[in-house]
Amino acid sequence: MIRLESIGKQNGRQMVFVEASAALQRGEKIGLVGPNGAGKTTLFRLITGEELPDEGQVSVDRGVTIGYFSQDVGDLAGRSAVSEVMDGVGPVSAVAAELRALEAAMADPEQADEMDAIIARYGEVQGRFEELDGYAQEGRAREVLAGLGFSQEMMDGDVGALSGGWKMRVALARILLMRPDAMLLDEPSNHLDLESLIWLEGFLKGYDGALLMTSHDRAFMNRIVGKVVEIDGGALTAYSGDYEFYQQQRALNEKQQQAQFERQQAMLAKEIAFIERFKARASHAAQVQSRVKKLEKIERVEPPKRRQTVLFEFQPAPRSGDDVVSLKGVHKRYGSRVIYEGLDFQVRRKERWCVMGVNGAGKSTLLKLVAGATQPDQGTVTIGAAVRMGYFAQHAMELLDGERTVFQALEDAFPQAGQGSLRALAGCFGFSGDEIEKRCRVLSGGEKARLVMAKMLYDPPNFLVLDEPTNHLDIATKEMLIAALAEYEGTMLFVSHDRHFLAALSNRVLELTPEGVHAYGGGYTEYVARTGQEAPGLRS
Template identity: 50%
Template sequence: MLNVSNISKIQSSETLYSGGSFQINPGEKVGLVGPNGAGKTTLFRMIIGEEKPDEGQVSFPDKLRWAYFSQKVGELAGQTALEVVMSGDDKISKLGEKLKVFEDKLADCANMSDDEMNDVLMKMGDVQSEFEKRGGYDLETRAEEVLTGLGIMPEDHGKMIEDFSGGWKMRIALARVLVISPDLIIMDEPTNYLDMESILWLEDWLKTFEGGIFMTTHDRDFMNNVCNKIIEIAHKRITTYSGNYEFYEKERDIRREQLIAQASRQADMLAKEEEFIAKFKARASHAAQVQSRVKKLDKIDRIEVPAEEESISFQFPTPPRGGDDVVIIKDLAKSWPLSEGAQHDVFDGLSVTVKRTNKIAVVGVNGAGKSTLLKCITGHTDATKGIVSIGPSIKLGYFSQYSLEVLNPESSVFDEVRKDLPTASDGYIRNLLAAFLFRGQDVDKKVKYLSGGEKSRLVLATLLSQNNNFLVLDEPTNHLDIKSREVLLDALKRYEGTIMFVSHDRHFLSELAEQVYEVDKGEVRIFPGNYKEYLERI
């Protein structure tokens, strides 16, 4: 279906990959992995024809129907959400217009001869067959199902696209791709901006989708559950693994160990040959043997073991112990005023005591009030009634999506941390930044040139080093790639304070949460036990 053969790509004088080849067969679900900057999006752009490889070629059948979803949705305006989704397949729209022309002609059949009518009916039949084959007749039904599955309720299907926020526009753009039902869907980070329910719906949809999928995502559980093949871009190479993400991780490590063993055996052999050459090169009696071995060494392809990604262990400061009662909440309620004196009750009657070292996940559908609960606890919004009492020895650190906006765009990464840790040594700050993947010249980069993920890492690194003994984190995994999520997860697992957090990453939730607060339909339900136990209960 899709064949990538011997491609090479150079960008900004850097080789992204060289001599890369792989195939995607009909119906295969393929995940694309690799570190940030490895060239994943560039590969997608070469496949859809927006860029060209420097060497090699990308080929697929002329009749292959593909659709591409990226984070850059462009300007959408002038249509309702449903109209935007239904307009995704331009061919269906054109076929529909042709059918309308034929229908208008047949309405005036009194002025047509039998031959003319037969000709119209024959042509109309061909168009109808193609229209039906592409799903034209049930397009509206499918568009409604996909929009609803992605969290846009039927009452909002007729809402103008410009009235939606950026995150919701992203969902509509994704729905537009899914509803086409092409032979191949190419997706760049489809789970960004989705809540858990929408992620699970999309996961099920993709698993039952009969066409092929080629995607990259930072959600390892999503990739694990959907993909049956992984293509890795790393060390300027493209490598294929037959299996899901979990299989890829294990197989990658096995292949590396085998490569190290092969390189070691080759190095031993080369050392012996070079020792022989050095020992006998001056002896005329061994000249032929020496020359033979020199030629042999010249022809050998040297095995290179790619440098292993540097792993830096950083010891975060142990926060001050604090009291056993971190937060005492009594009869807490929050309502938002609506028009004409009405109000929306977010939650009511919450009474609970957060204990020292609790690691609490706050879950619920988008709009349920997870962020509102965190804001009430941290004092960033006033409760409608009730009391939130933070323990007297508790130092609170709060991360929200707005935390990135307080960064000074003109500061360097290093200076931004120095501002918040004025007494720390330069070595401490550099080690801290290295632990959060800012290495070498990265520390001198200005904040305004950082990606969303890099800004998140910068804020989180500082937050974890300020001796806070209570962390409240609202979507800390947003924008972070898989490697960055693992760095953060490791840091939070070793953190000795109390954590309350919101995340839509199931792996992150399963590994960190020891208790779950569910915000749903005007109340907060408390589930003792970890996230997996919570899922089993519900």
């Protein structure tokens, strides 16, 4: 239904696509993968017609509807979340808006003189709303918003009052409600908590249209897609299977290509050695000439493209005491909202606690209390002997000095470090070559997160407190971070919605629920096996 045929596309000096071809068939669910900057968003924009290819053609079958969710949601304001979501399903949203306005007018004493006309118009509009199946559409809109974590109050409130992350959810809900023939989803898993992520996973599995999506969440992609298209070096390569299969197949292809390349190089070396040895002898002239011609005709095997993966290795952290942090009788409230009432919690050396709970359960508040970023209303938070803490929070990215370059930010943090070791550190976190000269104000969310992480981990603390450290990170950087943290010998307390990260790094689970706080020995995998649920909000 959607075909890209021999497309070429250049952005500035970068060749994004060179004679690239791919297709999206009805009902297919495809994961789009590739390194940052490879052209994933450009591909979406080519399909929607926002950009045109320099060569080749993009064709969409007649009558096919496309819904495109991108990270750039624009400035939503002035309407309720429900109205914004229903805006995607055609005229019913305008009729719904008029219905709401007429309901407000009927309740307005200043418009009493016009009440007959208002009531008559209300009857007409209500009839039209019912014709368009408006009540069912509104019900579905609320269902989708609830799945993405909205309360009734948020659904009916002005969307302009929501944070950027919640506005993203409104834009995503609009596409989901549309149920177009094909959905293009660019990072739909960003900004979602674990419960919403799992709900979206179920929704997309049950969606019968075609799906093309990118995601930095490996578990999420693995459970939805049945095919992977990789963008690399201007080409599009399709792999039939889920993300796990793609990784295995890619590694196998690389191994085979490397073996072919090495065999050919050995053969070429042998032929060249023969030519060099006998080229001056008249008795071997015919043989030499024959081998020269043979070499000219051989199609050269390229070595496999090496993905740039740099491993970060921790310096050994100084040892802390056995009691790392202790919370006793902690009370915390925000206004009338009680977060904790008499919380007791202790973290001991080498424990790796992941904190789980629905939105508003107090996950970030717990981390802030431990890090000293907020104080308890009652009770005590005691940090143990010789504990050196590193605290990663989302607001840490806002504290970067926009005018400093990446390299200067690292130099400011570690004035005693040599240039070589700081460049190596920057390289580990994805800043190679000229990228270390970028000013902090132009960095993307992912780049800022990587820079803050680099600053925190270079001179490692022995206690890491991490609030959603994988937000904005691509799969390759996440893998590097997981590998590094798996070797880390200190203590950890963290919140994450990435199930791969949770399973790989936790050895304890603290679950925050309205009924109270539950601690589980064993990590996230054991927690799932014991409770039968992947997140607390999914309990029946």
